[in-house]
Amino acid sequence: MxxxxxxxxxxxxxxxxxxxxxxxTETLLIPAYHELFDRLREEKLYVGDTPPEELMLSCLGMLLEDIWRKVIPDCSEAVHRRADELLLELELAGLKQYATxxxxxxxxxxxxxxxxxxxxxxxxxxxxxxxxxxxxxxxxxxxxxxxxxxxxxxxxxxxxxxxxxxxxxxxxxxxxxxxxxxxxxxxxxxxxxxxxxxxxxxxxxxxxxxxxxxxxxxxxxxxxxxxxxxxx
Structure with a gap:
């Protein structure tokens, strides 16, 4: 009410x-988010553990460029733009794969x-x-x-x-x-x-x-x- x-x-x-x-959003974003960091690690663009899910969820509503500055602040702009590409790819695939x-x-x-x-x-x-x-x-x-x-x-x-x-x-x-x-x-x-x-x-x-x-x-x-x- x-x-x-x-x-x-x-x-x-x-x-x-x-x-x-x-x-x-979390019904799509959470699985895509974990896949994204697996891909970044495979491509040698990121090392270490995946940042907490809660950090990503707290950024919802921001522009993507601002999200990555908060979630992976130590990575370069090139890595941030690759994260843009991967997130879109994984979310579009996820709309078909997951029960969103x-x-x-x-x-x-x-x-x-x-x-x-x-x-x-x-x-x-x-x-x-x-x-x-x-x-x-x-x-x-x-x-x-x-x-x-x-x-x-x-x-x-x-x-x-x-x-x-x-x-x-x-x-x-x-x-x-x-x-x-x-x-x-x-x-x-x-x-x-x-x-x-x-x-x-x-x-x-x-x-x-x-x-x-x-x-x-x-x-x-x-x-x-x-x-x-x-x-x-």
């Missing part, structure tokens, strides 16, 4: 983060929102083929008007990505729905409402500070929408 009693305005669109919001999952009720909730006339979008800091691959594998791609990724649009921040999405699609009123501080920042700096998803459990306790509403299950969104006030 929502934990803040903010008065919400009915949006014309909802913009969703992917990892930790729609997609249960969306969060409970995601597809049904998106369908309910679309049936109410809400325009649906994705804005993710991930790589293009990964973000679109997750949506296609889990059969939610047709529900979105567009899927935006930092990998495709080469944006420096999620603030820029969301601004570009809103400009390109003529959106003035939206809810930014996500689980990380980058989502809160992207919504607020673009003058929009932020719905913080408090169910993924990644990051620190203050990750969603500044959200207008916190939800603990994805399927709360249609009720929030129905109770929100129509824009004058």
């Amino acid at each position: 929502e934990t803040t009693q903010a008065k919400l305005k009915k949006p014309e669109a909802m913009i969703f983060d992917m990892d930790g919001t729609l997609f249960k 999952e969306l969060y409970p009720g995601v597809k049904e909730t998106l369908e309910q929102l679309r049936d109410r006339g809400v325009r649906l979008f994705v804005a993710s800091n991930g790589l293009e083929h990964y973000v679109k691959g997750v949506a296609e594998t889990h059969l939610i791609s047709p529900l979105f008007e567009a899927v935006y990724s930092a990998g495709e649009y080469l944006t420096a921040s999620k603030v820029d990505l969301v601004r570009l999405l809103m400009d390109n699609h003529g959106i003035s009123s939206a809810w930014m729905v996500g689980d990380r501080s980058s989502d809160v920042e992207a919504g607020k700096k673009n003058g929009q409402t932020v719905i913080g998803c408090a169910y993924a459990g990644f990051g620190q306790g203050q990750e969603l500070a500044g959200s207008d509403i916190l939800i603990t299950t994805f399927n709360e969104l249609p009720g929030l929408y129905d109770r929100s006030e129509s824009l004058e």
Whole structure:
């Protein structure tokens, strides 16, 4: 249930983060992550133990270049770029191999929102083929008007990505729905409402500070929408 009693305005669109919001990322990322470091060791690009899974999970929502600076800070940029290539390769293969999952009720909730006339979008800091691959594998791609990724649009921040999405699609009123501080920042700096998803459990306790509403299950969104006030 929502934990803040903010008065919400009915949006014309909802913009969703992917990892930790729609997609249960660890169901794909953890096996791919371990394979990635096996490959880096085979290629003599990395020595030593694989960094803790928790470190990688704590970086979800960041741009990949920032993730590797935190996870393998002592490696060169060339190794970081090779890690980009391997992670994408392994995650795309993993979408076919592993039993990956969306969060409970995601597809049904998106369908309910679309049936109410809400325009649906994705804005993710991930790589293009990964973000679109997750949506296609889990059969939610047709529900979105567009899927935006930092990998495709080469944006420096999620603030820029969301601004570009809103400009390109003529959106003035939206809810930014996500689980990380980058989502809160992207919504607020673009003058929009932020719905913080408090169910993924990644990051620190203050990750969603500044959200207008916190939800603990994805399927709360249609009720929030129905109770929100129509824009004058």
